[in-house]
Amino acid sequence: MRVLIVVATAGEAARLTDLPADVVVSGVGPVAAALATASALGQGRYDLAVSAGIGGAYPGSGLVPGDLAVSSRIVQADLGAWDGGAFLELDALGLSVLPEGAHAGVFDVWEEAQALAARLGAAYGPTLTLSTVTGSREGAEGLTARYPGALTEGMEGAGVAHAALLAGTPALEVRGVSNPVGPRDRAAWRIPDALAATRRGLEGLLAGASG
Template sequence: MTLLVVTAVEAEAQAVRAGLRQPVAAASGAEPPQRAPVTVAAAGVGAAAIAAGTARLLTLAEAAGDPYQAVVLAGIAGGFPGRAPVGATVLAAHSIAADLGADSPEGFIPLDDLGFGTTIAPADPALLARLRAALPTAITGDILTVNTVTGTAQGVQTLAGRFPAAVAEGMEGYGVARAAAAASVPFAELRTISNAIGPRDRAAWRIPDALAALTAAARALGA
């Protein structure tokens, strides 16, 4: 399987490459001359940027006659307290655009209820099963994609109530999932937890530990 792994930022891409037996770096839009089984690219922060970057990489590979067979979004994320502790590895059963919809006096209305599409992108079952087998201690649940990261206790409570299966939140998963779906390529999302979702406490963030956990998890991608 030729696999494209996309991350938001270069630090995450470097952590993934460090865990691969055959590391390959590709800038967004670049064409590797001889592609190894796994290609890693930092494709942008936020759902829109990373969707555009992922779509470009997929299109270039297809145009070259060597399409990718799967896409994995990998990176660090915030974990829901009591569901995914700092340092944990999590896999998405679904990547969900949690704030894509409309506000109303009665509360938030998701895109699904508005009739304009879906906010839920399920992971490819076979790809998810492969990752779960390679990462037996990983937590599987829903991973939320948000445009504004949650920074209040009330925000955590609201999201936890709306999404009882959610274990983490990031800013890119749903965007990569939509790009993969448009190209008919299997998709999965893998995250490692750097901090608890909620009031911002930078002193409690464990980004180096989460990147180290991402390196360890990346070994499963190259297996």
């Protein structure tokens, strides 16, 4: 199985370049991730596109820094409109991320995702993509109320998933947890542990793919 791995930064990629997969550094955010993924998928056939890297864990997820999360679906969680205190998703607005058909920015994932999570001992649930990192407890709790069971927050997953959908390629998000989502406390971040968890997840994915 030929796998494309898309990460936001060179620091994340540096831990992965020896893996038996193609690793692309996209830059930060869903637009950068979508453009890089589309470019790579346009140059060759892949069996799976993976958005990988570090991320924050939502309240109630049970995840702590160093844990691993595998997506059950990938959600572009800030795409919609605020109406007073209510957030309206695209389907409520009669809009879609696709030029034809209805699609509210909630992307299905690779059919083997749940089995992979079980094999890795990883959490399995929705992963959310936002263009702006959540910086308050209230914001984090609001997102988990809208998307029950949400595990992690990242900035690229939905971009990778969108480009993969248009190319007809399955997608997946794998996140190592570096910090809780909420007030920014850089002293509490455990980036090396998160990078190690991300690598562990990708090693497990690739070992299963070649087995």
